[in-house]
Amino acid sequence: MNIKEVAKKAGVSVATVSRVLNHPESVAPDTKQRILDVIQELEYTPNWFARGLNFNKTDTIGLLIPNILNPSYMEIAKGVEDVSHQKNYNTLLCNGENAIEKERKYVDILVKRRVDGIVLVSSLLESDDIENITKQGIPVVLIGENRGDIKGIPIVRIDCEGASYKAVRHLIDIGYKDIAIIYGSTPEKENKRKVDGYRQALAEEGITEREEYLQEAPNTIEGGYIAGKRLNDLKHRPRAIFTSSDILAFGAIDAMKDHGVKVPEEVAFVGFDNIRMSNLIEPKLTTVEKPMHKMGVVGARLLFDIIDTKGEDITNREILLQSKLKIRKSCGHKERIGEIF
Amino acid sequence: MNIKEVAKKAGVSVATVSRVLNHPESVAPDTKQRILDVIQELEYTPNWFARGLNFNKTDTIGLLIPNILNPSYMEIAKGVEDVSHQKNYNTLLCNGENAIEKERKYVDILVKRRVDGIVLVSSLLESDDIENITKQGIPVVLIGENRGDIKGIPIVRIDCEGASYKAVRHLIDIGYKDIAIIYGSTPEKENKRKVDGYRQALAEEGITEREEYLQEAPNTIEGGYIAGKRLNDLKHRPRAIFTSSDILAFGAIDAMKDHGVKVPEEVAFVGFDNIRMSNLIEPKLTTVEKPMHKMGVVGARLLFDIIDTKGEDITNREILLQSKLKIRKSCGHKERIGEIF
C-alpha cells in the first residue's frame, strides 16, 4: 500500500495526499476528508524509509548504558524513556556490557540509523569517539561521567567525590577507623572520584591508608562477594566498608554472612545508589541516595532541548544533581536513623 | 557524503560503488580496491533510509516487555539481546508498563518502522492485535503467555501451573496447611495458571480454600508489601505464603518483618522466578527457578529462524522449558536444602 494507490482511489494527485499528511491546513476540507477516508479504508501508513529519506529525521534517540541487568542503570533508562515516550519519540536501548568495542559498535549503528540524539550513560568512550558523533551533527548528552575528557558536551551528574566523602565521614563520625572501600572497575572515572572522596575523609582525620583496604572489583553482586571475601580474609579485617554501589555492598554483605561475620556488629557497611532493593536486605543498607530516575529525565530533557533548538545556545552545560546520605541499619549507627545531606 | 561523490572521486559510476558494497565479487580487484580506498578516505557510509527503501529490511527486531524495572523481564531481555546482537541485529526495547494502550502504541511504532520481527513478553495484547502484526508480514514470537488466545503463533514458556503445584505441594509436604497465595495482576494468564496450580495442590490434600488467602496485587515490591500486610492483618494469619513472583515475596516478607512477624518461623515463603537477588535477602528465598535468560535466547532464536526461512515450515511451535524448585531457607524446611524437580 503506497501513496500512489491512495491518490488514485481518492482521485487526486500524490502531492495532495502527502499534503493532508504533512500540512493538513493547506487542503480543502472536503478533499481532505475524502482522502482521510481512503487512507483509513486502505490502512495506509507512509513508508518509514521514504519519509526518512526526505526528512532525514527518525524521531528516535539512542540510549547506551553499561549494563542492562544493573537496576540502577535501568532506573536511569526508565527516566529517559519516560521523557522520550512522552515526546512521541522512540528509544533504542543499547547494552554496552562494559566493553568499549561493544559500545563503539552500538554507537556506530546509532549513527548509521541517523538517530536524532544519543544519551550516553557512564560510557567508556574516549573523547574522540564522542567527537565523531557530534561531528556528524548528532547531539550527545552524558549522564554520569565518561572515561574521556569531554569539552562542551552537556552532562548531568552528581558530585561523586563529595557524596563519598560524606559517606565515609559518617562512618568516621560513628567511631570507625579501619575503613575499607570496594569500588567497581566501571564506571572508571566516577569510581576514581569515589575513591578520592574516601581518601580525603580518611586523610582529614589523619587515618593512614592501607593499600589492602582498597579493593577493586567488577561492578556486580558477584564482584562484591569476592572483594568482600578478600577483605574478610585479611589479617586485620576492616571494621567498616564503603562500596561504590549498592550491588557491590549486597555481594560483600553476603560474603560476610557466609563466613559468619555479623553485619553491622562486626563489619559496618555504607553503599551507593539507593536502589529499591537496598532497604530489603538484612540489615537495611545505609547508602548514598542517587536520584537516578531524575538523572534520566533531566538528561533526556536536555537532549530534546538541543534537538528542538538545533543546539543554538546550549553550550557546555553541566547539571549537578544533589544526593543525600540515607542512614539505615547497615552502618551500625545507634540513633540517627534518617537522612542527612 | 553520498555514493555519488565516492563515484566521482574514484572515477567510476555509482553502480560500481554500489556493487563493491553489495556484490564485491562482481567487481574487478583493482577497481574494487580503489573504491574501497576512497570510501575509507571519505568516511562514507551508505544512507540507511535509501538502503531500506530498496531492501525493505531493517536488521532490527522489536522487543516489548511489561516493565523495564522488573529484573526478571530484564533477564529475558538480555537473552534476546544477546542473540540479536550476535546476529548483528539491533533491538528496539519497548516498555509496555503493563498498559495495553502503551503496548498498542509501541507495536504500532514497531510495525511502522518495519522491524523484521517482534518478540512479545507476557503481553496484554489481544489476538486481534497480534493478527494485525502478522498480517503485515512481520513475524511474532511470544515469550510467556499472552492475554489473548493465540493460534499459530510460536511461543516459549514454562509450565506455570505445574511449577506452582509443586511449589505449594512442597509447602504442604513440610506440614503447612494454612497456605495463602499472593499473585500479580499481571501477567494475567500466567498468574491465573499459578493460582490454578495452587488450588490443585490444596484440593488434592482436601484443604478447603479460604477466599481471603487469595491476594491479588500489582506485580511490584510495593504490591507485595501491601498484600503481605493484608494477610498479616487477617484474624487467622496464614502459616505459609506462595507468591507468583520473587519481587512480590520481597515486599511481603518486608511487610512481615515490619510487623514483627518472623520468617520463616511464623510465616514461610516460596517465591517464583529465582532472580539474582532472591538468595540475598534474609532468609534466602525458596523459589521456583524460571530460566529467564534461556527463554529470551530461545525466543530470539525462534524468531530468527522464522525471519531467515521466511517462516516456511515453522507453524504453531510451542517450546516448553523446564523450571525447578530451588529450596532455600524461607520455606522453613529443616533438612532438604537443595533442588528438586
Add this chain to the structure above:
DNA sequence: ATGAAAGCGCTAACAG
C-alpha cells in the same frame, strides 16, 4: 567488468 537509467515511496518547489 562497467555504465546508464529506472525505480523504491515520499516531499516540496513551482506552476497554474
Add this chain to the structure above:
DNA sequence: CTGTTAGCGCTTTCAT
C-alpha cells in the same frame, strides 16, 4: 487549492 515534477540516496536490470 491542486497537479506536475524533480529530487532524496541507493540498488538493480539492461546494455555494452
